[in-house]
Amino acid sequence: MRQMEQTADLSRRHFIIAGAGAASVLATNPEIGLGSAAHAQGAKPLPNYVAWKNPKAMIVHSTSTLETRRDFFGTSGITPADELYVRNNLPAPSDEIVANRDAWEVAIEGVRKPRSIKVGELKRLGVESVACVLQCSGNGRGFFSHKASGAPWQVGAAGNVFWSGVPLRAVAEAMGGVSDGRKFITGTGGEKLPDKIDPKTVIVERSVPLAAMENALLAWEMNGSPVPLAHGGPLRLVVPGYFGVNHVKYLKRLAFTEAETDVNIQRTGYRVRPVGQKGAPTQPSMWEMSVKSWITHPLKETDKGPVQIYGVAFGGMNAVKGVDVSTDGGKTWKAARFIGPDLGRFAWRTFVIAADLKPGSHTIASRATDTAGRVQPENFEPNERAYGHNGWSAHAVKVTIV
């Protein structure tokens, strides 16, 4: 929530976002470039395109990577827009593209009657709403010790948000159905590409298996408002249960394709492989998310006496079923309870457990289980780009009771 007291000095916080030239592209996207020098720590100001975010809630890693602070998640189950993380693979387009949202056009291909369609017409085809976890593939990278390139996210490259839009199914049906032999949904972002660079090396274009169509939306609304530019407005492909990179922003093309796209971000980017190896299409792609949870309170120090320990938990592709909490670093566990409404299979839930801890140091951990019986592992094997960490041990917090 934007606080009144935070508006007065916004102008001082603004600074000019770097243009879309090659240098800045490479600096903000280690996946497709040379690694990054943009992750030096410090209290950076909010970039101009997200000047409306709550500066107190955000850790600014770079112009295109902003993390939600762990103590800002709250217990209400949703992440307000102005506290939601941002990760852009290319600089966000000009805000001219949200001046007339209904006029934004997306080309639908790989259907029997392909054509371009405006957002205004998409809104007439159908509307559904879903709450789902949006999480960067690299969330948790900061817990690995092998110094992988990319923002050193801890837990805050994730949020739980509501999306409204037209089901992709309805769009395909309106265009005669998906053409034969199509196995992937390929979305292309509308970012301006830098000159003099092979587009394939920088364009944001991602393919996900056709099965994702069951839940996918072309979304124009987030948390009850038009999707902010920073989060992909006027139109974003939302793929519930999948990592954030697949939720293509500024969607300008949606194609049902026979193969995965061969652009860098798909072919070699977002691939899970051993440390030291290069990315390749044969490696697992960052598609479906896994079961995960983390403590959000208490985090560092708190007075003795009764305390409510809480956090968030989700199952990725499955609903989260339960969460156990340990206050002794994993030696013993107790079941926490969920509070608030169940927002559905793809959403996270807030869990709570009361404790009365003795003065001293306590390692508080959470371990979630999904409805398919998958359990968060204690540890998580390092991988070159430090993707997908869901090990409960690294996510535990050391709290001092005074």
Next chain:
Amino acid sequence: MRQMEQTADLSRRHFIIAGAGAASVLATNPEIGLGSAAHAQGAKPLPNYVAWKNPKAMIVHSTSTLETRRDFFGTSGITPADELYVRNNLPAPSDEIVANRDAWEVAIEGVRKPRSIKVGELKRLGVESVACVLQCSGNGRGFFSHKASGAPWQVGAAGNVFWSGVPLRAVAEAMGGVSDGRKFITGTGGEKLPDKIDPKTVIVERSVPLAAMENALLAWEMNGSPVPLAHGGPLRLVVPGYFGVNHVKYLKRLAFTEAETDVNIQRTGYRVRPVGQKGAPTQPSMWEMSVKSWITHPLKETDKGPVQIYGVAFGGMNAVKGVDVSTDGGKTWKAARFIGPDLGRFAWRTFVIAADLKPGSHTIASRATDTAGRVQPENFEPNERAYGHNGWSAHAVKVTIV
């Protein structure tokens, strides 16, 4: 959602909120004063204490009455903080009271071990989360024709929000339980009272039946963030299913009482009575909300072809069970479907139905039913202060298909 493009000219939109003197109190609270001259229409700027609201989403009736525009409700089921209506019975306190939220103190009385308790300690007693409709008693006043005093709200003095806080039950338990013979929960607001006026004529103090304790929270969080000052932070009494006036802001005293408080806002204010009669304690108080719904799209004019008709519906004290929609002014009805997650008994749901209307004028109406079988009436009898309107006919919209 606050848009980047709206921040630049905020300073121009600010104006100084009137002080808490007698004149401004009377001007902003017709219920306890002389009627109001503050409702003249026009595009007023956002008052300073809510300068962080989205100006495009709000109708500013007066400094203390701001309505959400009907076309801003969206389809995601929740109302973002910066688009939520505001109705203050007294000017909001200084924002100094949210500088150290955990230090805010509330006196708990009518329990076996009464004492004052700080928000920081309340957070240790327990935490629950609930989504519920917050609705002003006078929402719909603008649909009556008898020119009742008060803001001429149409549908926008309502929103659906998440609250987190400690269950009032847990607070009472921690203080030895509710004393014998207590039949009401009486909350007192922490607004600064004007000098030289009998406090009983202006103080915000409301009593609700003890049964409301089952669901009541002392809330410090709204939509995932600390409760904004304008919405009652640092601490608000939340009484799910009850009209907004009972959700006392800046809660400084919570007393279990044998009788209802005798201050004006309870004794004669918020009482339903025939037009022309004065308020009296024998009349029904604005407590439990009724079943209600309204269309949010389309509202005025739209192109021919398929269109998604949608709106919001809630049951007040009961969950909403279904909504019928008519496109011929109530002659024929079809069942709409709900979209998005069910946020629980006290929340509203978004309903949708597809239509293909012929060119011309159509009166689109919605009629909700709750799980107890209560149905929105066609008409609603006028009452002196124009409270509680839920008649479907007045809430219908006339749409021209071109």
